[in-house]
Amino acid sequence: MKTIRMSIIGFGAVGQGVAKVLIDKKDYLESIGLDFKVVAIADSRTAVVDLNGVDLTAAISRKSAEGTVGSEKTTGLEIIETIDHELVVETTPTNIVTGGAGLHNMLMAFKHGRDVVTSNKGPLAMKYGELMETSNASGSVFRFEATVGGAMPVLNLARDVLAGNKITNVEGIFNGTCNYILTRMMEEHAPYGQMLAEAQELGYAETDPTYDVEGIDTACKLVILANCVFGMNATHEDVTITGITKITPEALLLAQNDGYVIKLIGEVNDSRINVAPKLVPIDHPLAVGGSLNVASVQTDLSGPITVTGRGAGSIETASAILSDMISIYRE
Template structure:
């Protein structure tokens, strides 16, 4: 029976999960593939510890370089994370003729455009399903199941930490800072949560999904990105009063006039209708809505992180590559869903050109004429209001005002808000949130 030999870099939470599946599910994998997958080697910086798993049949090393160049390894699984040394190990593995599977979204978002051509030139495969959505097969859906569709939009709750925080804030009326501390205590958020709560992790993932959806190059650095740290419990309550729930969304849309001309990519807290499917996704769960011209709306939901879901996706990639090993890799779909020679440099739409409806929250002095001044500025910029709510006065003698606008461009809205912020009566920075009613 044909055998594919696996070398594993990193025996952390996900690495142990992958090792467990490869060892404990050997029989199931062989029955599905008619081939064997065997974990032959693994590298980790700390080896003198209890892994909670019998690794007696696996060669252990503290030197990852030994694994990526070993003659008895056909496929390298990279689970180190981050940009370096992960990139160097992956490049070395490809140069030594080894397929690669990774769960590293930062690596793919930042260096994918270097790695994919190298793999293609050598007839090798890179699997990275676990990099976006954990155990949710959203990229496999884009690459294979929806391949006959022109993709019209991608909406994703792609970070479980942010979704957990927003859910707790809504359910308990709690402040952001308090819920963040709880998320850190539970292990959902890192000691430095910046990558999660400021939207960077979601932007990594969205840039990959957008490139796969539209046949474009990955442009992580061009994703417009805002996080959730300015959201208050009062904002969540105000949105709910108006029939909306706040979610951190990654949003990607194509803009065409005959042919694809621009790709819109943005990450930010978003108001979605409270009765929409994506609004029901709570706690640390992820969801991705992909819409195509023939299939219409499809939704992918599940655990976006954790040992078991992520390890499941990693091993699924290993099995895909094994199905064509050693000489049938060409039958697999290209890693990004388009043959490498057809992927294009497509401009990213400037955020100023994006068209949305907006939630605006400002704190003003309790004095006559303030609302008139604000609405006059909005009228000057041709921005009409769907709703305006004046809340009860605070002890500081300031009044919260919440407005919902009809559609306008981001540039138009920002110009108006810049003038509003300059009013003497406006006490704090104005909060702007975008609304998306097209989610299913």
């Protein structure tokens, strides 16, 4: 049995999802020789530290009942700096302007030779090059499957499963909110505003939907793909972006009559990074409905490989984090 001491930095929906998954999968993980021992959890105001292993069930209950995970005033950054552990799971909220606390957390982790698994897009979309250099210099492993498409496994698919293939293009639907709104507009022949309101009521869209509907979230994911799959050093400023707010039910109907749907498609290859609404044939693998995400990876040997899955959700995202954790430490 290999014991990996880890911290969870950020204890919102995703961080709690990771704790839940570690509780549920304890027996499975032991069966493959892995014992993940959480020695610290931090939220934005408090922390709990226990070198013998934090009681995860109690931590989740306390966060739910009191709004804070612990009684200590230690910050995530201090935990990463001072407590001896191998793995930092970084699940603080995305900030695409500065990279947020996540950027400092990750750099501190690498400085101390700790591995990092994250769902936090901000630092990767802003400072990919610096993060990779720092992690390489310290020999830390850095994995971030959860940042692009939640449970839809596009990064690890490209790296492991399609090994031997040269990837020439990636395109897909990387934002479930936009996909939900466009799918419902087509089904109901209803205008954008009405279906946005429905999505907000159901919790698929934020009160301020700009980040999703203007294509910014998609752009961040494309930047991560550009850097990770195509070896660029891009930021979200390198992306040409058009959102979905100008799409009309009439346009969707015209498309439908010709056997097409309209989807917000993100595309990245050697020469461009682009987000825009596009016509997709109804029986094309990219034409998936609801709030699903989908990515089509064009390869030299295998042709196009398309993968579809849930792009969000705390357990789905935690699952992507867990698969990264396993891939690092499994013999």
